[in-house]
Amino acid sequence: NAGVTQTPKFQVLKTGQSMTLQCAQDMNHEYMSWYRQDPGMGLRLIHYSVGAGITDQGEVPNGYNVSRSTTEDFPLRLLSAAPSQTSVYFCASSPDGNTEAFFGQGTRLTVV
Amino acid sequence: GEDVEQSLFLSVREGDSSVINCTYTDSSSTYLYWYKQEPGAGLQLLTYIFSNMDMKQDQRLTVLLNKKDKHLSLRIADTQTGDSAIYFCAESIGGYNKLIFGAGTRLAVHP
Numbered sequence: 377n378a379g380v381t382q383t384p385k386f387q388v389l390k391t392g393q394s395m396t397l398q399c400a401q402d403m404n405h406e407y408m409s410w411y412r413q414d415p416g417m418g419l420r421l422i423h424y425s426v427g428a429g430i431t432d433q434g435e436v437p438n439g440y441n442v443s444r445s446t447t448e449d450f451p452l453r454l455l456s457a458a459p460s461q462t463s464v465y466f467c468a469s470s471p472d473g474n475t476e477a478f479f480g481q482g483t484r485l486t487v488v
Numbered sequence: 489g490e491d492v493e494q495s496l497f498l499s500v501r502e503g504d505s506s507v508i509n510c511t512y513t514d515s516s517s518t519y520l521y522w523y524k525q526e527p528g529a530g531l532q533l534l535t536y537i538f539s540n541m542d543m544k545q546d547q548r549l550t551v552l553l554n555k556k557d558k559h560l561s562l563r564i565a566d567t568q569t570g571d572s573a574i575y576f577c578a579e580s581i582g583g584y585n586k587l588i589f590g591a592g593t594r595l596a597v598h599p
Contacts, residue, residue, distance in 0.1 A: 418592060481529060
């Protein structure tokens, strides 16, 4: 049972490039979320999904797009990378949206 | 808006108890959580408490919730070097796996 798998683990982008961070879970969880973690700060919610085909914005959605075509996958797209998006990105899933969120190992993204 | 605050650093001697404190602002929070993050790793849920509870104990961990003061604490008994990590307090806003995190408390355990 792999849990929540994020790829890639590390990525360097040039300003203006686009890319997709992948997140997959094999626990059949309906709820999935993307967070970013910046130094000295807690995690901040970017986007979340309550099921296939349903997504909504979190606290810091600007510059990011998401879609949820299957229960298992919740990719995060950076449309035009900016240095302010340098961060560690975490994907999480939850069976019920309340009791426990399972986190991936994170993707460390640097935008130069 | 919602805000969760924690002290940033705590140093304890091995074998002593650690107490990590957290304050939150949203009185409608239904669940409050403590997560642990080790270097280079994701977050691991340690424990959570439902907002209608005052205390929860799980082996070496004790969570106390003071709803009046919006104060949450995590006590780790017999702290070990393996407990060295960053501990995040978080509250759930409206369910849906939407969590508001504090900045984290770095716990350092020394001999």
